Amino acid sequence: MARDTYTEFANTGFGRTLTKNLGLPQPAKLRRHRPGRPLIDGPVVVLGSSEAASALADRLLSWDLDVRRHLGPKEKVAGVVACFDSASSPADLSETVLEIGMLLKQLKPSGRVITVSRDPQGTSDPSVRAARSAVQGLTRSTAHEMRAGGTANGIVLADELDPSAPGVAGALRFLLSGRSAFVSGQFISVDSVNGALPQNWDRPLQGQVAVVTGAARGIGASIARVLHRDGASLILVDIPAAGEQLAAVANEVSGTALQLDITAENAGERILGHARQHHGRLDIVVHNAGITRDKLLANMDESRWNSVIAVNIESQLRMNRAFLASDLFNSDARGAMGPRIISLASTSGIAGNRGQTNYAASKAGVMGMVSATADQLAARHGTINAVAPGFIETEMTAKIPFATREVARRLNSLNQGGLPVDVAETISFLASPQAGGTSGLTLRVCGQNLVGA
Template sequence: MTDRYGAFAASALGRRLTGALGLPQPVELRRHAPGEPVLHGSVLVLGAGPAAADARTLLASWGLEVADAPREGARLAGVVACFDDAAAPGDLGETVLQIGGALRSLGASSRVVTVSVDPEAAAEPAVRAARQGVQGLTRSLAQEMRRGGTANGIVLGEGVPLTAPGAAGALAFLLSGRSAYVSGQFLPVTTRDGATPADAARPLAGKVAVVTGAARGIGAAIVRTLARDGAAVVGVDVPAAGESLAAVVNEVGGTALALDITAPEAGARILEHCRARHGRMDVVVHNAGITRDRMLANMDAARWDSVIAVNTASQLAMNEAFLADDARDVTGEGLRIIGLASISGIAGNRGQTNYAASKAGVIGLTAASAPALAARGGTINAVAPGFIETEMTAKIPLATREVGRRLNSLQQGGLPQDVAEAVAWFASDAAGGTNGATLRVCGQSKLGA
């Protein structure tokens, strides 16, 4: 779907007019391309605690130039600001003001990543206040970023260093083009688990990934991205979408399974397909979902029940099958499950009580299922998209569509690829330290901010 306003605003005439009128000026975002470095340019590292030293080590190992202070006339690609040693609110000021002094040196599509420690792990009020303060300042900074820049945070569990594989993986993700439409968000890294992929360009090599709702839109983008990253992909969709599904999976050399995911035997059939065709199943992406929008006063049981059945109950039933003892020969250890939630499940949305309930349910089941996955050496996380340019959003009335596009810090809609990149990261071993989390891919939408 073409963003005609965005294309106009990017033209020379459009920049002059939109600037004069104070209108949104969205810019083309830097997105990931295979083989490109994490960042193009130098990264300023701030802070005096252990995380700052770890950040310098990691960035240098990735071939990036590390700066300790802005240089006159030089452009920065990013800032990593470490607050892991903050013990009181007054400890934040020096590093925060250094960030402020560096903002004018940031180039287009720049990245600011803050590093802090979990506030809920702090018993002392002053320590918790400082740690919570980092989250407030990061979200506010994200709204001040310009020219496609983003600001996000990593929240470390007590005793988890930034050099832990899951923390290092989170830092690489947030600095890279994979997180183009993620801003004002936090990735919790609660354990030292995870691993650095042997091949950075193909972090899913040797893995088998199942994607439901794979025939079109975001599902098709997920299939292509997981395959690009090295996975063998099984695409699942309803029989009526068989032709589209076959086209998508054939494109990447995957296999297709026509299946109604609400059927009682859906989980068993997916397991059997993976057992027979691939011998294993390492990743499951619960992407399939439907909408049946009505104002609650006009809602009927059929609309309500069908949305809950597809969007939430099917995930619960399939996860139960995947975690059963008799599935271990297929799922083994280290199964990664990623569910698709929505910002509607966080903020709510007029006319979508059923959809919002179903997507909030995905967030809840994800958090509650985390211990069971951890016991198996795996993880479960969710991705909550905001306004994404799809066939579905193309049908929204123009005025409503434009509000959806602009009502975020990046002033534009995201692409299916943006959601797929977050899913692919959660599917990788580099995300092994994050479990039970929901990451919003919404450009820092003002809805539920």
Template sequence: MTDTYLNLVNTGFTKTLAQRLGLPRPAVLRRHRPGDPLVTGPVLVVHDAGSQAEADALAEQLLGWDLDVHRHGNRDDRFGAILVVLTGAQAPADLGAPLLTTGGVLRGLAPGGRVVTVSRAPGDAAPAVAAARQGIDGVLRSLAKELRRGATGNGIVLGDGVEIDAPSVAGTLRFLLSGRSAFVDGQLLTIGSGAGELPADWERPLEGQVAVVTGAARGIGAEIARTLARDGATVVAVDVPAAGDALAAVANEVHGSALQLDVTREDAAERITEHVRSRHGQLDLVIHNAGILRDKLLANMKPETWDPVLAVNVTAPLRITQALLDGDQLGTAPRVVCLASTSGIAGNRGQTNYAASKAGVIGMVRASASALEGAGGTINAVAPGFIETDMTARIPFATREVARRLNSLQQGGQPRDVAEAIAFLVSPQAGGVNGQVLRVCGQNMVGQ
């Protein structure tokens, strides 16, 4: 679906008119294209007094990616990204100097620029340390709302015992700096102690992996299949028999295979396993994307509008994932990603059933993290906000326009934005990200 207003205020005469009238001008976001630079200019590394060593290590990592790294900046300098290392903060007062230094160069942040903080989780730290570390959460979310011209702000939080040179720290940093995270804003990802490794080829980190994508016939599911295939995976596209033609087209496009299957069937996991074994030999990645809507006010809700939503959106992922784990059907480093929704976090009028199912997905992910870690893998959720799909195209015009402009980036996301987040979470470099919920919503929730 096309955002006509965004196109108008960024092209030709209407762009000039919008500037003269002072109209809101959502930026055209910087999205990933193979061969594009990781960032659009030099990277400034700022740090607090206690994190010199960590800042040096991250600067070396950036230099290894052939980036132009600066350790000092002036108000007139122009940067493609700012990395703010705050791992040494011992009290709230320690945050002032590095953050005010950051503020002094923000006006020079390039369009589509990135601000990334690196900090440590409060955990069982002393009260003053915990206050400083939690304060970074508030700073980052607020700063992300202040950025303009398509720039985003996100954070990396190091869990207990995680060193700055852990592969998942580098992998997450690269994702957040890149155009792959265009619609991820105001989010913090915690890196745990799970194993991860840097790929031999950053453009094809999923080479040799086999991925199952449910609900793959159209929309976000089809884009997930395309993105995983682009990154090197062999894709098994799954959808209901009624979507057979569209499903076959997607499978052919990505040079994968199609499986017509209702995921609510009790033998769904067995059917998936049989197909994968006969065609591809192994199963490494599972993306539970299939989902449905049956919106009604709770006062008007009936079993026929409640039950199918829960069955498809949360019961099927629960059953399939557990069966794959119990049957030892996953590879040595399995990755599972489930589609949640911001409706499952903040709720939405007329969506009690949908919100229950998507909040249930988040509960499933958090509760299943230890089991997947025990199997050498991870499970995470992606929670999209307003995404430009056929479904949102059916929303009444005025409501749709308001929904588009409510987030910090003042626009809807694209299916590829969701797909990019999933591709990161199933990659080898995300092995330390487990039990997390990554929102792909342009920061569309108050305070978050």
């Protein structure tokens, strides 16, 4: 993984002065999650007078946070939760929006702004839908204005959803925390009351069994480490050629290794058999394995196209059919924690990318699969979601030519590349019991990349 020497320089005293004077990007050192650290370092101001504002203020108080309704002019604020769930016209947004604007001047480094609103598609009233859609526009624009590593994101509630639902608390805690350091300008939809709050927020996956494909290196290895840290028992899968690295990661996280080509017809059954032998259950599936075979479409050959489609999407479809047909993955005794599937998509599948028609097609296919499979998981009290990384500092991106890599790092609101752990933290959140109200979602981990939606 290549060092981001510019970001390191920009965070020195001289570097901060020079980059500011020259009008250059000023990437900040992001606040990332560390077990045992406070959820957020400072007061959280809750704005609005709606049902959600009261429920979320109570929730924040239950976490022993310093919760305010107002802030003195010289005080610093760590987070702002702005509730717009009762807005019935765009004019209703004005007072709270202007309060957010004033508080931005008092926001601490790596501060958080979180808007809470209702789903625009949940109403046919033009005025109400306009107000709800406006919240999404103002949230994305606020994210572009954040400084010093701050982020702005939104929680979107289904039309009649009780704001005290576990999924709302789970989304709120994730977005306030350092787990969401590289998530900005995004929205987490909470559509149901499913899910439960963990007894231990530092070990939300305690007792769960997870399989991670492509786990020998890079993002896959980081996913394994974070899921292990959060309490899961692990089955790690990768191709036989990566067997030595796979075994090393498995030993590190006290997991088991399964050497397997996931494009094999019986890959799903092989994973289920391994899970049955070692754990007697399977709770979480993380489809991380993927390949690139980049070429301009005019020069694309059959091998490049077919191999990417086979690994990145067809294998997932085939394995999911096996998992969903198995009682091992659909136990009736799970309670609020049903089965979880999380797939790796990509911002290339949203915005496209030159020379990546095969890769972009496969990752757009992943997002389509996820949205279409959500109902099948709901019948099992489970969820399926996708994570779409942007520019992440990996061995692969380290091979990009220097100038191209530097441009890619700065093409987001945080002016830097993300780390594999940023993707892993988001996957762990979506695998957790507190995310049980969210399904069919593609959540971008891209620092609010300036391309795509």
